[in-house]
Amino acid sequence: MKAEIAQILSVLHPVAEITAWLVICQGMLQSAIYLGQLLLAYQTLRDSPPIRRSDALWWDYGDVAMPIALLMPAYNEEATIGESIRSVLALQYPSFEVIVINDGSKDGTLQALTAAFDLKPVVRPHEQAVSHRPIRGVYGSPRYANLLVIDKENGGKSDALNAGINLSRSPLFCAMDADSLLEPDALLRAVQPFVDDPYRVVAVGGTIRVVNGCEVRSGRVIRTGLPRRLLPLFQTIEYLRAFLMARLAWSRLDALTIVSGAFGIFRRSIAIEVGGYTHGTVGEDLEIVIKIHRRMQEAKRDYHIRFVPEPVCWTEVPESLRVLGRQRKRWQRGALETLARHRDMILNGNYGRVGMLGLGNALLTDAFGPLFEVLGYLLVPLFWATGLLSVDFLVAFLALTFVFGICISVGSLILEELELRRFPRARDLFILTLAAILENFGYRQLNNIWRVLGFYQYLRGKQGWGTMTRRGFAKKT
Amino acid sequence: MLLRAIWLTSVALAALSVAGMLLLIVRRMILARSERKRGQLRDALMVRVVDYLDGTGDYYHLVRLAGQHPDIAGELIGEMRQLVRGAHREKLSELVVSLGIVAFNLKRLRSRDARQRRLAAAWLAVAPGEGVIAALEAALDDPDYHVRLEAVRSLTELRAVRSVIEIVEKLGGEAQYNSRVLYHIFRQLVPELSGQLVELLHSGHAVPIKVLALDALGKSGDGALVGPISALADDPSEELRAKALRSLGELGYPDASPFVLRALDDESWRVRTQAANCAGRIGCLAAIPRLTELLGDEQWWVSYRAAEALYVLGEEGRRALADAAARPGHAGRVSELIIAEKTQMAA
Numbered sequence: 001m002k003a004e005i006a007q008i009l010s011v012l013h014p015v016a017e018i019t020a021w022l023v024i025c026q027g028m029l030q031s032a033i034y035l036g037q038l039l040l041a042y043q044t045l046r047d048s049p050p051i052r053r054s055d056a057l058w059w060d061y062g063d064v065a066m067p068i069a070l071l072m073p074a075y076n077e078e079a080t081i082g083e084s085i086r087s088v089l090a091l092q093y094p095s096f097e098v099i100v101i102n103d104g105s106k107d108g109t110l111q112a113l114t115a116a117f118d119l120k121p122v123v124r125p126h127e128q129a130v131s132h133r134p135i136r137g138v139y140g141s142p143r144y145a146n147l148l149v150i151d152k153e154n155g156g157k158s159d160a161l162n163a164g165i166n167l168s169r170s171p172l173f174c175a176m177d178a179d180s181l182l183e184p185d186a187l188l189r190a191v192q193p194f195v196d197d198p199y200r201v202v203a204v205g206g207t208i209r210v211v212n213g214c215e216v217r218s219g220r221v222i223r224t225g226l227p228r229r230l231l232p233l234f235q236t237i238e239y240l241r242a243f244l245m246a247r248l249a250w251s252r253l254d255a256l257t258i259v260s261g262a263f264g265i266f267r268r269s270i271a272i273e274v275g276g277y278t279h280g281t282v283g284e285d286l287e288i289v290i291k292i293h294r295r296m297q298e299a300k301r302d303y304h305i306r307f308v309p310e311p312v313c314w315t316e317v318p319e320s321l322r323v324l325g326r327q328r329k330r331w332q333r334g335a336l337e338t339l340a341r342h343r344d345m346i347l348n349g350n351y352g353r354v355g356m357l358g359l360g361n362a363l364l365t366d367a368f369g370p371l372f373e374v375l376g377y378l379l380v381p382l383f384w385a386t387g388l389l390s391v392d393f394l395v396a397f398l399a400l401t402f403v404f405g406i407c408i409s410v411g412s413l414i415l416e417e418l419e420l421r422r423f424p425r426a427r428d429l430f431i432l433t434l435a436a437i438l439e440n441f442g443y444r445q446l447n448n449i450w451r452v453l454g455f456y457q458y459l460r461g462k463q464g465w466g467t468m469t470r471r472g473f474a475k476k477t
Numbered sequence: 478m479l480l481r482a483i484w485l486t487s488v489a490l491a492a493l494s495v496a497g498m499l500l501l502i503v504r505r506m507i508l509a510r511s512e513r514k515r516g517q518l519r520d521a522l523m524v525r526v527v528d529y530l531d532g533t534g535d536y537y538h539l540v541r542l543a544g545q546h547p548d549i550a551g552e553l554i555g556e557m558r559q560l561v562r563g564a565h566r567e568k569l570s571e572l573v574v575s576l577g578i579v580a581f582n583l584k585r586l587r588s589r590d591a592r593q594r595r596l597a598a599a600w601l602a603v604a605p606g607e608g609v610i611a612a613l614e615a616a617l618d619d620p621d622y623h624v625r626l627e628a629v630r631s632l633t634e635l636r637a638v639r640s641v642i643e644i645v646e647k648l649g650g651e652a653q654y655n656s657r658v659l660y661h662i663f664r665q666l667v668p669e670l671s672g673q674l675v676e677l678l679h680s681g682h683a684v685p686i687k688v689l690a691l692d693a694l695g696k697s698g699d700g701a702l703v704g705p706i707s708a709l710a711d712d713p714s715e716e717l718r719a720k721a722l723r724s725l726g727e728l729g730y731p732d733a734s735p736f737v738l739r740a741l742d743d744e745s746w747r748v749r750t751q752a753a754n755c756a757g758r759i760g761c762l763a764a765i766p767r768l769t770e771l772l773g774d775e776q777w778w779v780s781y782r783a784a785e786a787l788y789v790l791g792e793e794g795r796r797a798l799a800d801a802a803a804r805p806g807h808a809g810r811v812s813e814l815i816i817a818e819k820t821q822m823a824a
Contacts, residue, residue, distance in 0.1 A: 060630075063664070064657040123821055125784075125814035127777035195657040199685070396483040403487045403494070410494040417501045426505040433498040 016379070016388040023376040024397065030365055031404050037249035038411040044252045045309070045419040054092060054185040057192075065191050066198070067095040068265065069168030073160035074100055074178040078107040082116035084178050087219025089144055093187040097146045099164045100178070104133075104154025113149055117141040124148065124167055130276030132162040157261070158277035158284040165268060165276055174265045175285075181211060181219060181314040182263065189311035190265050193304070201304045202270045202292055205251075205259035206311035207243045209422070210236045212319065221314050226428050231324060234439040235317040237432060240412045244309055244420075251307035255358035257293070259305065261285030263313035270295075283334020290342050293354045297345075309420065325450045332454025335366045370451035377445060402440045409436035518542065519549050526554060529572065530565050540576060547581035554578065555603045570605060579604045583612050591621040598627035602634040610637045617647040625649065626658065633665045641666060641673040645686055655685045663693035671697055675705045688720045695724025703728060707736040715745040722748065726755035734761045741767045746776035753779060757786030757794075765790060769797045772808035780808065784815035 070088055074081055081100070088098050102110050113119055122140035133155035141147045152163050161175055172194060174187065186206060193201045213227035227233045250256040259266075261284060271277075274291040277284045289305060296303040318324040339346065339362060346363050348355040383389040413432055416422065423429060522542050528534025543550035551573065558569045573579050582604070585597035598616050601609050613635075616628035629644050638644060641663075648659075666674065677690040691709075694702050706728075709721040722740055725733040733755065740752035741764060753771055756764035764786070771783035787794040787801075795816075802812035 060658060060661065064660045066657075123814055123817040125781060125811060125818055127781075129777075197655060198657050199655050392480055393483075396480055396487070399487045400483050400490075403490045407490045407494045410498055414497055414501060417505065421505075426502050426509065429498065429502050429505060 012383070012386065013388055016383040019375065019379050020383070020389065023372050023380070026364070026368065026372040027376075027401060030369055031408075033361060033365070034245075034404075034408045037245050038408060038415070040249035040252050041245045041415055044248050045415060054188065057185060057188045058092065058094075061188060061191065061195055062094045065094055065188065065195055066172050067097070067170035068093065068187055068191065069164070069170040069173040069268075070096060070098045070187075071161055071164035071168065071173050071175050072098065072100045072178045073103050073157050073164070074105065074109055075103045075154070075157075075160075076105045076107045076109060077178045078105070078109045078112045080179060081109055081112055083219045084181075085113070085117070085147065087181060088176075089147060090184065090219075091182060091187055092184045093191075095170075096187060097148060097168065097170060098144075099148045099150065099168055101150045101152060101160040101164050103152060103156070103160040110149070110151050114139070117147060117149075118143055119149055122148070126167045126169075129166055129272040130162040131279075132159045132166065132276075135163060138167070156279065158279050158281065161284070162276040165271055168268060171268055172265055173268050173271070174263070175261060176264075176313065177262045177315065179316065180208075180262045181216065181221060183221070183312045183314075186263070186311040186313060187265075190263075190308055193306040193308060194265070194267075197304065200302055201306055202267045202296070203259050203289065203305045204265045205247060205256070205305075205307045206263045206265075206313055207309050208239060208260050208262050208313050208315050209243075210239055210317050211314035212236075212317055214314065216314075224422055224424055226423070226431055227317075227319075229319055230435075230438070231321065231443075232317050232319055233431070233435045234443045235324075237409050237412070237436050237439055239317075240416055240432075241409060243307075244415050245408070245412045247307040248309055250358055250361075251305070253353055253357055254304060255353040255356075255361075256305045256307055257289055257354065257358040257362055258286045259289050259307075260313075262315050263311070266292075281334065281337055282330050283338050286334060286338045287341070290338055290345070290359075293351065293358075294342065294345060297351045297354060312422075321446075325446075325453075328447060328450040329454035329457055332366070332370070332451040333458045335362065336455060336458040339363060339367055367455075370448040371455065373445075373448045374452045377448075405440045405444065406437050409439070515546070515549055518546055519553055522550055522553055523557075526557060526569075526572070530561075530568055543576040543578065547576070547578050550576060551578040551582060551600055555600055558603050570603070573604050574606070579606070579609060583608070586612055586616055591624060594619060594621065594624045595627050598624050598631055602631035605635055610635060613637070617644065622649055626656075630658075630662055633662045636669065638666060638670065641670050641677060641690075642680070642682075645677070645682065659689050660692050663689045664696050667693050667697045668699065671699065671702070675702070678705060678709065684714050684716055687717055691717070691720045691724045695727040698728065700728065700730045700732065703730050703732045707733055710736045710739060715748060718743065718745070718748045719751045722751035722755045726751070726758040729758055731759050731761065733759055734763060737761055738764055738767065741771065746774070746779050749774065749779045750776070750782045753782035753786045757782075757789040760790065762790060762793060765794055765797050768794070769801055772798075772801050772811055773806065777811075780811045781815070784811050785819075787812075788815055788819050 072085070072088070077084070085098060085100060100113065102113070119139035119141055122138055124138045133153040135150055135152045137151045139149040139151065148167065150163050150167060152160065165173060172191070174190075176182065190204050190206045193204050210227065210232055211221060212229075212232040213225040214221045215223035215225065227236060247256060247258075264285065266288070270292055271288065274288065274295050276288075278287045278291070281287050292305065318327055339359070342359070345351045345355045346359040351359070380389060380394060384391060384394050410433065413429065413436065417429060423432070522539070525534050525539040525542060529536060529539055554569055554573055558566055561569065579601070582597040582600050585593050586601070588594050588597070594616070598613065598619075601613055610632065613628045613632050617625055619625050619628070625648055629638075629648060632638050632644070663674070671694060674690040674694055678687055678694075687709075691706065694706060703725060706721050706724055709717050712718055712721075718740065722737065725736065737752050737755050737759065738761070740748055741756065743749050743752065749771065753768060755761075756768060768783045768787050768790075772780050772787075774780045774783065784798060787798040798812050798816060801808050802816055803809065
């Protein structure tokens, strides 16, 4: 028996070693990328012009900012749609139109809109530039000349956005979620790259921040605060890392592969050129950006997709493990769908930095990262238990991995504090530091497990969004 | 050895993270206190400046306060100067000189920190005077694009731009000329420098610069510019032809009709769209037959703008549109929708 065990262990030993090295190499590569992102993000913020006040922006940009159509797909948003639209209609921007697309809601969304804004049927001549499900009616408000409501058959978010693109007449459109809150000057700030470089900039993304814990009144965040629960607090750190560090760095490298679906501005003509949003995908925001990259790179056109850290869109993040897990699995499926669809671009020099850096990173961190990390969770203790792995090395590597994760999160907090200072109290920084440490013990592992499950769902061909349960902004303090 | 290195790295990173955050928290507490003080100082300064404007204040107290924080005083007086006119504005201009705020910003314009130079270049727009203009002109050679841009903006506000071509050349590469911020600046150069802008149209400069000039000239309302702008009718650049038509539409003079009629047949749909729009704006009745044909253009925007133009061209245009609406096909559908939309808007 002992001889048999020894034989099995002798076979397992090289496997253990190779696996351990694979996990270590992947981890080190990913860590190096994070470190690079942090440095690039810092450099970008340092080189940016000082953040101007809203009135100064209006003075400089009011005359020359391009008109924007805000596209707000709404599905079963009866309870909050009126407040959301009122808040959007009050944005500070010289010329904008709000297009709400009721995507075949099963509740009383259209009735709520009609009652709130006194909607009447209107005629809106438009081109059929991109495809979508049939429109049942178009409505305008006698009280708000810049509000248009499209009522259409259900087809999903991509389909609703396509309908909005067809009916919009502005050179730019802003895709946003009906339940997100934009800061009053968000459009004025986000449009700056288009104003500064109107020929080359084709899309701009802004920062998404966590609204849980903030005080919201009449669709406006009037006091920034931190969530009281751990789960949204961890997500606050995650969003800081994702937006302030990663997207800023990729934008500087001209290799940004995603503009958030909750708040992104696109040049309408380019979106039409690529056929609009792709139907039947759960990662429509990633998909359209990659399609734009493909189109522009293949045509060898000079272009930029930018990220601007200051325009802020607030969103409510899940507070329960069940909903968060569903969201993360869906994100993973969306990323994998798009990576698979555009696999010929990955690490392909013909697609420039996007192919080599942006998509190469997506492959490493989004596709393989969670798999390797979960593999590590499973195999390393197993190898340790069977004596194939030294306990000293195991503990040391775990410590290094955790400490590096904390270091990167703290780096993002430092960026936030040095350049933006959105959290009002010193105490908030202390709480966020604690969260940056704690998230490495349990939350990070759970996230990776959800993403691996998302991988599995993708392989099984699962479709659909699931339901996002929201607490609503009205009670949020 | 490897194990020791791993542990040392971990400890170093942990120490770095903790120290970094502690420093930030301490820094935040110091900043919060300093901002409170700055706020108090700003409030006190505002009272003193208002008293000074009313002729009741203690000037020496004001000098002492402003001397402590010339940046706050500069920011405050700059904002106040935008809100007042006439004698009060003049008094504020004198005040920024006598309080040493102009000197402070002239010094800041030579700072090694580009951000400081940008702030100074932007602030100096509130301080007319030869010394300031000379410093801003020198800042046009700054290595930082944003400093140069702020200097141009300030020179424009001070109405001190001498040569459009010079500022265009000093601003830098072609891509940066595309900035729409420059549209705002160029528009302010009309009418004093419209002759130079016309010269730009026929110079060897890049298309984006000519587009800037065309945009500014289109906002001038000067009918004498129809000729120079129409001269771009045969320019090989589609963008220039389209922009010229847009500017002619904004000028609104019917003298542009021959150019517009020719442009309605342009091979570029963007130019045809602008031509249709322009025909409506200048009241070009001679364009009605061609606009009616364009209702069937394969490009939706051309047919839409042609229908809009027919609608604004009075009774004759609307009759042509109504006739087209009665016919089947794309042209009929667009005409019908435009009539419905315009009728609804009028109601």
